[in-house]
Amino acid sequence: MNRFAWLDAFLGRLIAEDMAVREVPEASGLAPARGISVGADDWGNFGKSARNWNCRWAGCWAEDLGDQLRVHACFEKDHGYLLAHTDLRRATPILSSHAPYFPAAARAERHLQDLYGIAFGDHPDPRPWIRHQAWKNGEYPLRLDFPLAGNPLPATPADQGYPFQHIQGSGVCEIPVGPVHAGIIEPGHFRFHAVGETVLLLEERLGYVHKGIEKLAETRDAHGLARLAARVSGDTTVAHTWAACMAMEKAAGIAVPERALALRAIMAERERIANHLGDIGGICNDVSFSFGFYQFNRLRELWQRTSATAFGHRLLMDRIVPGGVTTDLSETAARAQIDQISTFRPQLGRLMDILNTSPTVENRLIGTGVLAPQAAAAYGALGYVGRASGVDLDVRRDSPYAPYHTLKIPVPIEQAGDVAARVRVRAAEISASFAMLEQLIGGLVPGPVCAPWTPAPPDACGFGLVEGWRGETLAFVRFGTAGRIARYFPRDPSMINWPLLEVLIADNIVPDFPVCNKSVNGSYSGNDL
Amino acid sequence: MLRVLGKVQRIGIITESLPPQEEPVLRAVGAELQEAVAARFRGSLAIRQVDAGSCNGCELEIQALNNPYYGIERFGVHFVASPRHADLLLVTGPVSRHMEEALRRTYSATPDPKFVIAVGDCGASGGEFAVSYACAGAVSNVIPVDAVIAGCPPAPFALMQGILEAIGVRRPATAR
Structure with missing residues (x-):
């Protein structure tokens, strides 16, 4: 093609x-x-x-x-x-x-x-976005002459006076939520306009977890950048590290050993499954179906423990490094993964059966938070959010990178675009990833797991392109002198998908916001950088 | 419904006792904890978690405390939605400057006496992000901190042990 x-x-x-x-x-x-x-x-x-x-x-x-x-x-x-x-x-x-x-x-x-x-010049919405009060209007942190330390005040004040949109009319009330949210989740501000319980308008105000990742990347060496990329978004540590390393390896002309590539894919699929299990559980929790919450989180915990035994970290952080991976997979750990998949497969089937036929769950998920296929296409929705609204896109299949070019990648597509469709897509992706893991583990070839690193020449650029669990994940890298990074930009899928939450929540009721939010599950950290 | 009950019965109670090598430590801490929670918190410790710029890795492991394996509520520990209901703040992140004021306000909204635990390498020291134009670094640079649970991220068991130890052995910092 x-x-x-x-x-x-x-x-x-x-x-x-x-x-x-x-x-x-x-x-x-x-x-x-x-x-x-x-x-x-x-x-x-x-x-x-x-x-x-x-x-x-x-x-x-x-x-x-x-x-x-x-x-x-x-x-x-x-x-x-x-x-x-x-x-x-x-x-x-x-x-x-x-x-x-x-x-x-x-x-x-x-x-x-x-x-x-x-x-x-002709931007429809030139309000500030990522800048709150940590630096002054007129200072630009990513310009070369801006020091990493900046010129902060002894205490950074809150960002007051952001010009939110307003809807006026009788019975319209405004509901500010956050940045500190009620659950154990990341911070951000949501401004609702509602009549009764119906949401007329949701406006997101993010940027609270801006950590200066792009600035911090400057002058790091390749391994230092990999560690930073691992922390762009903790739940996506594998995909971001892979994308950043892929970009650096292309820039430096390093060939990654075949076994290392397979191990990266095993980790990426493990990350996908862990997040899907946890989020389906979270969605159950948001509609008070605690049975589902506990069952899916039980599976997630067992899954993470297997990751820790196999690779030495529950979230698989810092396992991918420039040139390969840090940790090989032993025969025993490979066997344990295969065994776990064979016990999980029937359990997932039964749990999804229960979910799909429980009237209380159906009542809350079907028809809730509908993202129309037209809107999904217009925004270029990524990952399961796009796939539940007819966007047939998966980098592993469409622009395959090793080792995915050797695998069959089924891409589940739904058209309904509601929370239920997003759950179905994610459950189907878990099954697909089980099969991929079996193939990857079964087909592991012996060999080294890391190639020696040689610094890239000055000005060399690289582009990383990976299908993370949230969807297409990009990384751009430019090297400066002495093998140091001049520029790193990670594009988390959340940057594309966050505005879609504003679109799909309209006309839903305020109490359904948590479940709608969880069904999209944007990363605040990956968005704010 | 029958299937739900069937599944519940098949899985049974999976909440674990703590790993054997930790058992002696925990027995001691557990006894102290029961005493401390009974005396200071009337048998129930309420935690408000605050993400002050974390990468969300710590949040995943804190959430895991509520899964059936750790089931932290059995120790009388539960997470609450408002700082006004909290005895203890569990703060993660290298305190992004954009969260600085929100963290200060959350701290002052928490009634005295209160405990603060800084969680993760970022909360402990700023971690990979340190101090910059965007981050204030360690949580203790912004609010008084009683204890630190290091790790990137700390595993649920380390979190649990850290919480138990912190409230078992330390007195809350005096309010600023």
């Missing part, structure tokens, strides 16, 4: 429209993506054309290159990835927005606005 059959015609069309577009000579670190540069004046029209060609917007990030600021945007069509960039003069960093054509771009551009001081 030629993933770029469309690209020549697309570029021809842009050139016919007099846009300053040229293909960047094959940069090996960016494969399987292809790169183009676009004139800054044409950036907005380029976005509009990409929309007309039904490209999916998959992320944007920027770099401070000294004299200029470079903005990148990633698009996908027919499973081919296109990385476009444009250069801006540092003195006048003004650019047209892609948000009018791709709603998912809105917050990502506000992220650049707050961290680089890039003004998106």
Whole structure:
């Protein structure tokens, strides 16, 4: 399958429209993506054309290159990835927005606005996003001249006066929730407008767990970046570390041993199953079906213990390193995993049967939090959120990276888009991952689990592309001098999926918010960076 | 319903006694804990968990305390939704500056006397994130801390032991 059959015609069309577009000579670190540069004046029209060609917007990030600021945007069509960039003069960093054509771009551009001081002229919503009060308006932490330590006040004040949207009318009440939430979960603020119990409008205000990950990455060595990537979002530690290492390995031209790749995939599938089990349990809890909560969390706990025995960490953190993995899998531990899968498979079947036929559960999940397929497609919804609303996308199948090119990857798709559909998709993904684990473990070849690391040359770039449990997970890396990182940007699927919670909650009742939120389960940490 | 009951009966009670090597320590701590919870908390210790910038790894392991294997409620320990109901704050994260004021307000909303435990390597020292334009570092840089449970993240058993030890042996810090 030629993933770029469309690209020549697309570029021809842009050139016919007099846009300053040229293909960047094959940069090996960016494969399987292809790169183009676009004139800054044409950036907005380029976005509009990409929309007309039904490209999916998959992320944007920027770099401070000294004299200029470079903005990148990633698009996908027919499973081919296109990385476009444009250069801006540092003195006048003004650019047209892609948000009018791709709603998912809105917050990502506000992220650049707050961290680089890039003004998106026709942005539909130029309010601050990631900046609260930790740095001043007019300071831009990701510019090279901004010190990591910043200029913080002795005590950072709360971010007051954020201009939330307002709905006025009789009976409309406003409900502020967070940042500290009622459960054991991450912080963020939700502003509801409701009439009676019905939600008219939900507005998310995130950024509370902004830890400066992108800034902290600068000047780290490869292993230091892997440790940081492992903590972009703790529940996705495997996928983010893999994506970051993949990007660094491509930039440095390191070939990862076959056994190490298989072990990475085993860890990634274990992470997927652990999170799906825990979240299905959490969804049961949110509709007061404690039986399901305890049963699924029982399975999750057993699963995590097996991970710890096999690899030495319950969440599999810091097991993936540049060049391979730290821990080999013993015969005994491999056997234990296979045995566990064979006991879990029938148990999962029975539990899902109970869930699918319990009227109290059905009553709460079916028809709740519906994300229409059109909205899912317009936002480029990722992972199980997209797949439950008809978005047929899975990087493991569509842009396979080793070892997934050797596996059969069933991708469960539903159209209903409600909480129940998201639960069904996740249960089906657990079953699919069981089968993949059996194949991966059965097919393990002997050999080394880590290749020696040699630093990448200055300016080498790499692009990592992994299907994490939440969906497509991207990483962009540029090396600076002496094998140190100049730029790291991780694009967690949550950045795309968070706004969809605002979409799918409309017309639901406030008490269904927790279950809707859990069914999407965005990462706050992965979003805020 | 019958199937639910059937499953419940087949699985039985899976709550574990603590691992044998920890048993002597825990027996001692357990006795002390019972005494402390009875005397100071009237038999029930209420915890408010606050994520102050964590990567969410610590949250996953704190949540696991409620799964049937650890079942921390059997020790009279439960998680509450409001700091106003809490005896103890379990704080994670390298205190992102954007959460700093929320953490301070949560602390002052918690009635005296109160305990604060900083959880995880980030809560203990700032961990991988340290102090920067975005993070204030260790929880103790922002509010008074009585005890620390290190680990990245600490496993549920370590959390449990840390909580028991902290309230068994320490007195709450005086309020600022």
